[in-house]
Amino acid sequence: MFCSACGQPISPGQGFCTRCGRPAVAAAAGTPPANWQAAQAYAAQPYPTQAGVILGRVQRHLQSLSVLWIAYAVWTLFQWGIAMSFFGGFFGNYFGHWHHGPFGDMPMAHMAWLGPVISITLFGRAVLYVVTGIGLSRRAPWARVLAIVTAFLTIWKLFLGTALAIYTLWALMPSASGEEYRQIESHQPVL
Structure with missing residues (x-):
């Protein structure tokens, strides 16, 4: 016996379909429902929400x-703030005047720029990330394309950047x- 809505096999004593919840209707044993293509299309639909509205990918x-x-924009700025406070000694001579050792001055004192x-x-990259996030939340017409471009620009940033870029491309790239x-x-x- 099969469910008349989704085509799931139902055991003889079962009162409803375990897949879609439809009450079991007695039919000829071993035959799928007449509307098999419609049942397959129904099974392929996106997940419904609690309110019963169907949401797509x-x-x-x-x-x-x-x-x-x-x-990710906040994380990028936080990382750079930590790195800048550490490397500030190399770029701006924060740690005092060091004329010790064979090199004389700090290694990067001449590269203060x-x-x-x-x-x-x-900071420009962080602004790009924030604009991408706000555009997606506002469902702006240009935000999908910007998110795909931003993902391609960020995919080389190992671990978090790569994961976020792959997630973005997976969700937004298909036609x-x-x-x-x-x-x-x-x-x-949304926001």
Whole structure:
């Protein structure tokens, strides 16, 4: 016996389908329901939410992606703040005047311009991450493309950057995700 909605096999004494919850209807044993293609299409639908509204792949991951991009921007600035406070001695001679050893001055005292250049570059990247996160949360029409570009720019940042980039590309890159994003971009923002 099979479920008339999803085609799941049902044992003879079972009162409902364990897959979809539909009450069992007696049918000829061993035959799948007549609407087998419709049952397969129903089984392939996205997961429903608690309110009964069906969410697609992009909708299920959109808010988490936006929060993760903003959190990654904060993490990037935090890491650079820690690194800059440590390397400040090399770039700006914070630790006093060292004329000891065979090298004389600090190794990077002549490269004082490098710290601000790296700081401006990382601050620009953090702004890009925040704009990506806010654009995704607001479902802006340009945010999907920006998120994909940002993911490609971030994929080489090992561990957290790579994981976030792969997650973003997995959720937003397929053409079906593009169609779904175009359908939801005009709705109310998440945040």
